[in-house]
Amino acid sequence: MPRSLWNGTIAFGAVAVPVKLYSAVATKTVHFHEVHLADGARIEHRSFCTKEDKQVPREEIVKGFEVRAGRYVVVDQDEIDAAGGTRSRIIDIERFVAVADIDPVFYDKAYFVGSQDDGADAYRLLQAALARTQRAAIGRFTFHHREYLAAIRAYEDVLALHTMRFADELVGPEDLDVPKLSRKPNAREVEMAGSLIASMHAPFRPDKLHDEYREAVLAAIERKAKGEDIVAPDEPEAEPPDDLMAALQASLGKGGPMAEQEPDGKSKSKSKSKAKSGGKPKTTKKKAKA
Amino acid sequence: MARSLWSGSLSFGLVNVPVALFSAARDLDVHFHQLHAPDGARIEIRRFCSKEDVEVALEDIGHGYELDSGKQVVLTDADLEAVAPRKTRTIDIQSFVDRDEIDPVFFDHPYWLVPTGEAEGPRRAYRLLVDAMGERDDVALGRFVLRTKEYLVVVRVRDGLLALSTMLFADEIRPTKGLGPGGRQPAKAAVDEAVKLIEALSGDFDPADYADEHRKRLRAIVKDKQKGGTVEAPEQDAEPAVAGDLMEALRRTMDELGSGGKRSASASKGSKTKGSKAKAKGTQKKAKGSRSERAKSRG
Numbered sequence: 001m002p003r004s005l006w007n008g009t010i011a012f013g014a015v016a017v018p019v020k021l022y023s024a025v026a027t028k029t030v031h032f033h034e035v036h037l038a039d040g041a042r043i044e045h046r047s048f049c050t051k052e053d054k055q056v057p058r059e060e061i062v063k064g065f066e067v068r069a070g071r072y073v074v075v076d077q078d079e080i081d082a083a084g085g086t087r088s089r090i091i092d093i094e095r096f097v098a099v100a101d102i103d104p105v106f107y108d109k110a111y112f113v114g115s116q117d118d119g120a121d122a123y124r125l126l127q128a129a130l131a132r133t134q135r136a137a138i139g140r141f142t143f144h145h146r147e148y149l150a151a152i153r154a155y156e157d158v159l160a161l162h163t164m165r166f167a168d169e170l171v172g173p174e175d176l177d178v179p180k181l182s183r184k185p186n187a188r189e190v191e192m193a194g195s196l197i198a199s200m201h202a203p204f205r206p207d208k209l210h211d212e213y214r215e216a217v218l219a220a221i222e223r224k225a226k227g228e229d230i231v232a233p234d235e236p237e238a239e240p241p242d243d244l245m246a247a248l249q250a251s252l253g254k255g256g257p258m259a260e261q262e263p264d265g266k267s268k269s270k271s272k273s274k275a276k277s278g279g280k281p282k283t284t285k286k287k288a289k290a
Numbered sequence: 291m292a293r294s295l296w297s298g299s300l301s302f303g304l305v306n307v308p309v310a311l312f313s314a315a316r317d318l319d320v321h322f323h324q325l326h327a328p329d330g331a332r333i334e335i336r337r338f339c340s341k342e343d344v345e346v347a348l349e350d351i352g353h354g355y356e357l358d359s360g361k362q363v364v365l366t367d368a369d370l371e372a373v374a375p376r377k378t379r380t381i382d383i384q385s386f387v388d389r390d391e392i393d394p395v396f397f398d399h400p401y402w403l404v405p406t407g408e409a410e411g412p413r414r415a416y417r418l419l420v421d422a423m424g425e426r427d428d429v430a431l432g433r434f435v436l437r438t439k440e441y442l443v444v445v446r447v448r449d450g451l452l453a454l455s456t457m458l459f460a461d462e463i464r465p466t467k468g469l470g471p472g473g474r475q476p477a478k479a480a481v482d483e484a485v486k487l488i489e490a491l492s493g494d495f496d497p498a499d500y501a502d503e504h505r506k507r508l509r510a511i512v513k514d515k516q517k518g519g520t521v522e523a524p525e526q527d528a529e530p531a532v533a534g535d536l537m538e539a540l541r542r543t544m545d546e547l548g549s550g551g552k553r554s555a556s557a558s559k560g561s562k563t564k565g566s567k568a569k570a571k572g573t574q575k576k577a578k579g580s581r582s583e584r585a586k587s588r589g
Contacts, residue, residue, distance in 0.1 A: 046467065176312055200386050
């Protein structure tokens with residue numbers, strides 16, 4: 001059993017549910033160390049004073065907030081921690097909302113909530129009631145000296161807690177420089193794209209999907225260990241379509257090795273088929289079916 | 291405007307749409323710089339070779355991986371780029387799935403996909419994908435490599451644009467076995483009562499209702515410090531004890547709600563506390579928005 005990251009109590013009204021928090025995520029990325037290419041020795045990060053140009057021991061380093069260019073207010077770690085609020089032992093539920101109403105963009109990190117021995121009944125009750133109502137409890141708590149907004153919901157037969165982003169932390173379309181999108185596609189194009197989507201529809205089976213890149217990196221490490229060079233596989237690059245209809249038709253064609261099919265002799269489709277015929281565009285489709 | 295983090299192609303069947311990736315979340319945290327205490331100068335991190343004790347330029351740094359045998363293999367940036375070149379430049383949509391089928395626990399980081407290029411064709415393809423996906427309740431499932439990690443991604447329509455979320459792989463989500471209490475299901479009457487209470491405390495999710503109080507407090511602390519004040523850590527809220535009688539606790543809370551009580555009152559008067567008062571050092575001033583306000587609202 002993994003170690004819990006935080007222990008405390010979920011509280012709403014007179015109801016108290018003592019819980020433990022566990023990380024929900026264990027990333028499987030291949031980790032590398034920084035090494036000096038010349039001799040393979042490890043790289044060390046050293047802190048230097050930019051004024052004196054000399055190395056500085058840890059204990060001489062403080063944190064400063066830049067109030068205006070080049071002017072800093074030094075703040076102790078204890079003082080930074082004091083902003084963490086008062087809920088280091090309590091998840092204070094403010095209200096319940098429908099899980100479906102929370103767009104996933106608001107979810108930041110995911111944790112699992114485990115029970116404590118003295119609160120098993122209360123835990124089961126909250127879990128069952130959240131599962132039945134499909135609601136999430138929204139509350140705040142202090143974790144590692146930082147206050148978070150959190151959503152707690154039923155997940156499998158436990159509770160999951162998501163720390164949440166605040167509304168002003170989200171970037172909206174108005175913050176982006178989006179070029180004017182072209183006129184509405186015609187009905188025929190939308191219909192064809194709809195058919196293509198339907199033909200690629202599949203159930204979501206996360207257990208069938210794994211990190212292929214990670215395997216490729218590990219394989220590359222092995223090749224390199226044997227002294228082989230790592231050569232890029234011959235993969236076709238995606239090119240934008242000149243003729244959208246032709247590309248849609250070609251995608252839809254036959255469901256099998258679709259790209260091999262020439263869309264019915266339209267001259268404009270040439271550049272499209274040129275872009276694709278070099279490689280093995282079948283992969284896209286195959287994966288879609290898998 | 292923010293800079294794009296990646297640009298490449300969104301590939302859907304044989305339709306390729308050139309797009310740029312922008313983060314849909316911005317960092318509004320209060321950030322601090324490391325300073326050298328004696329002279330207040332900025333600290334800079336420099337990379338040194340641990341063997342030669344000389345500073346090393348970024349381009350002379352490789353990626354070391356230690357094999358089980360203890361032997362180290364070093365990969366260069368070029369090696370890593372060569373591992374899966376297409377994946378680093380193309381988001382390949384592999385299938386479309388019902389959006390309800392994807393549990394939120396899979397979602398990692400939100401982004402926007404913005405069409406690039408001047409050509410009419412690609413822009414129409416982008417628009418077409420928006421329109422066709424918008425008509426259905428499907429989301430596109432694809433994958434691509436961003437900064438040496440492959441991501442499963444979901445592409446969906448949000449506010450008339452394509453939104454992308456990186457996703458975790460199923461084997462990156464920990465099993466929940468053993469975390470819950472297991473055992474018998476709670477009695478139906480108790481669940482009914484809890485459901486009633488949850489419904490009474492329910493409201494719409496309006497993100498604008500929630501502000502980052504932590505950020506505000508941290509800014510206030512910096513301001514206090516600037517004026518030469520000191521900052522005191524707030525006293526911590528007491529942890530309420532588990533009710534001996536759950537049904538009674540549920541009913542009591544319902545009653546309090548009924549009698550004009552406010553939603554959100556945690557730790558009602560009657561409950562004992564486990565007593566966890568973290569008293570902190572420092573004196574004089576108090577960090578703003580801390581316990582005193584809350585104590586009042588609890589009555």
